[in-house]
Amino acid sequence: MDSQDKTILIVDDEPDIRAFLEDLLTAQGYQCEAADSGPAALSKLGHMKPDLVLLDIMMPGMSGLEVLRQIKERPDFEAGVVMISCLTHPNTTLRALDEGADHFVVKPFRVHELLQTLDQVLERRGTTPS
DSSP, X not given: XXXXXXXXXXXXXXXXXXXXXXXXXXHTXXXXXXXXXXXXXXXXXXXXXXXXXXXXXXXSSSOHHHHHHHHHTOTTOOOEEEEEESOOOHHHXXXXXXXXXXXXXXXXXXXXXXXXXXXXXXXXXXXXOO
């Protein structure tokens, strides 16, 4: 997959995870932006159009599910959304997918599986060459 010119918004309240994901995805050729909360993510999405949003579920104040609901209501939002969480209950996964997430990745994740998931979601959404 050609990751050049693809932008990913990383939303996670844990600084170490944000930094790890940003370093990993930048090394893969993605442009990355990061947000440490739901409100910060919504603010960034007011002026940027990422190709994909990598969104944690458990965050203080506003959960990733609430962020997902709000961004999916925006008529101009076209990015893929991959939820990441340490929550493994099937209802959590189903709820995220029902709300419009493209995929769900459980923490801790294997790097190659995360990258493969991102590639698949971008390809399915038609944002990468076949």
